[in-house]
Amino acid sequence: MTALPQKRRGPSGVKRAEWRDGWLFAMPFLIGVVVFWLGPMLYSLFLVTQDWDMLGPPRFVGLLNITNALNDPLVSKSLYNTAFYTFIGVPLQLLIALLLALALNQKLRGRAFYRTIFYLPAITPAVAFAVVWMQIFNADFGVFNNILRALGLPGVNWLFNPDIAKPAFILMSLWTVGPQMVIFLAGLQGVPVELLEAAEIDGANSWQRFWSVSIPLLSPVIFFNLVIGIIGSFQVFNNAFIMTNGGPQNATLFVVLYVYLNGFRFFKMGYAATLAWMLFWIIMIFTAFQFFAGNRWVYYEGKVDKGTE
Amino acid sequence: MMSVETGPKNQNYVSGGNLTKRGRTLVQHSILHVVLILAGITFLMPLLWIVSTSLKTAGQVFIIPVEWIPSNPQWANFVEIFQILPLATFIRNTFIVTVLGTLGAVCSSLIVGYSLARLRWPGRDYVFMLLIATMMLPFVVTLIPTFILFKFLGWLDTLLPLFVPSWFGQAFYIFLMRQFMIGLPFELEEAARIDGASTWTILIRVIAPLCGPAIATVAIFAFLAHYNDFMGPLIYLSTNERFTLPLGIYWYQGRYGTSWHLVMAVSTVAILPMITLFFLAQRYFTRGITLTGLAGR
Secondary structure, three states: OOHHHHHHHHHHHHHHHHHHHHHHHHHHHHHHHHHHHHHHHHHHHHHHOEEOOOOOOOEEOOOHHHHHHHHOHHHHHHHHHHHHHHHHHHHHHHHHHHHHHHHHOOOOOOHHHHHHHHHHHHHOOHHHHHHHHHHHOOOOOOHHHHHHHHOOOOOOOOOOOOOOHHHHHHHHHHHHOHHHHHHHHHHHHOOOHHHHHHHHHOOOOHHHHHHHHHHHHHHHHHHHHHHHHHHHHHOOOHHHHHHHOOOOOOOOOOHHHHHHHHHHHOOOHHHHHHHHHHHHHHHHHHHHHHHHHHHHHOOOOOOOOHHHO | OOOOOOOOHHHHHOOHHHHHHHHHHHHHHHHHHHHHHHHHHHHHHHHHHHHHHHOOOOOHHHOOOOOOOOOOOOOHHHHHHHHHOOHHHHHHHHHHHHHHHHHHHHHHHHHHHHHHHHOOOOOHHHHHHHHHHHHHOOOHHHHHHHHHHHHHOOOOOOOHHHHHHHHHOOHHHHHHHHHHHHOOOOHHHHHHHHOOOOHHHHHHHHHHHHHHHHHHHHHHHHHHHHHHOOHHHHHHOOOHHHOOHHHHHHHHHHHOOOOHHHHHHHHHHHHHHHHHHHHHOHHHHHHHHHHHHOOOO
16 A cells, blocks of 8 residues: 555665664664773873872883883793793694594584583683682692502692693693583584595595595694684683782793782782783784684685696 | 494305405494593593592591592581581572573574674674684683782672673674574574564564574573683682682682582582583584584685
């Protein structure tokens, strides 16, 4: 009845209504970005130039925070610790996750059950996890030293030996690879069976099939796990804060922990913001580098290299 | 339970080649099972330690070799922790933060996800790029200024900073919701639009009811994040009566660190809801992780 005139006049009005609703519905996120990302980041930039203990008014100090950070031995120490934890820890985590995923990708009985078991530590509240690991690493009654002694070896002072503390943290991080494992598993299940069968017919053994067929097809997933794993690992905090508070001899003083201590223990807000920005740029540059390098080794199915066809 | 079944026996004798291949898989699978069982025990060890220690006496904790199943389980430990700690208050606070935070995450991701997936408007692609960017931004840079923001708002030592940001949508959840919504057929809205339904009505009546799996996934991840959050409560809360469970465990551990059995009893109380939820809703966990992990493909 009235459908016809409405339809003729409609498009622009309907379209405009959709534009309006589109922006309106995206508003919570846009406000959130401004209030919880953009605003804080700008304010944080301002803080870099300030000396502020949150009691008196902030005082302009120019580039003093930056020069202090460059000369602070604890900054280089925490950067070294963080890099050590990340560059040794993340590859190991991915390796364990991949091995578990490969095992669970077989047509095994009860593999859903195994998957559940391997995932469980990842959902344990971080505090409970850290607290139980303090006991597992305990030099007197902990699990590891129990095992070592049973084998006739001397016990290790896991958390109180500056040389062992970081490797101990890496060791415990291997328990929470559940999410990476699930991602690998999904990636492996996306490898077409026909491709693997074709390779088998061509005489490829199982290692060649894995290395030349599965791994290239899996490379986007490896890339994702690597990028996300490194971003997360660079910002490690909970375990070091709860278990060692940065000790022994600052061996587990990671950058975010040092930011926290400066901001919330020493109330040096400007200095803490400076350190946070420093880590921010390190992570961003590193992520950008990975995307750049990823172009070389990550295989995307959509991209066909016509030259070799 | 872990036995390897080879299917109907006589099939093994159909052909010689089949037999050796079957035999080989049987051996391979048996080895794999042994490896996986050992790995499984290793992975469960921390959880077993928490639960078994929570049932010990103070002295039993130090006995070597480790008593994995305490000889006389001390169930009274669980009564004691409620007497010496404001545990009920911790649980109530955690409940408030988790429920309101999860609700906020679900509502905001539904609304924003719908806009990004199914409404056409100028600038949408840029907003989506912004969304992806915020997923990768290191949170550390906002740690200090966000604290100052909440201090300025007078929200320190309240639960507000722990769940209010969720109502403004978190990139990861919006992304999940958008990916799911984009897969729904576009004819869905058309009929409703011709009937003159508003965008809001379409979202609530037509689209949201179809997003059950995505809502479940977002809800579970948000639940996990709010329930397990440690750094947030650590920074924002200072009075005992405001503490959430994770902060309560930390505080108690710092004060009475030697009462390992009681610390572990509190941990057990904190872990149980998580594990229950995980077993009930495991496939949504898996789906959510898979959706994000494969987004790069």
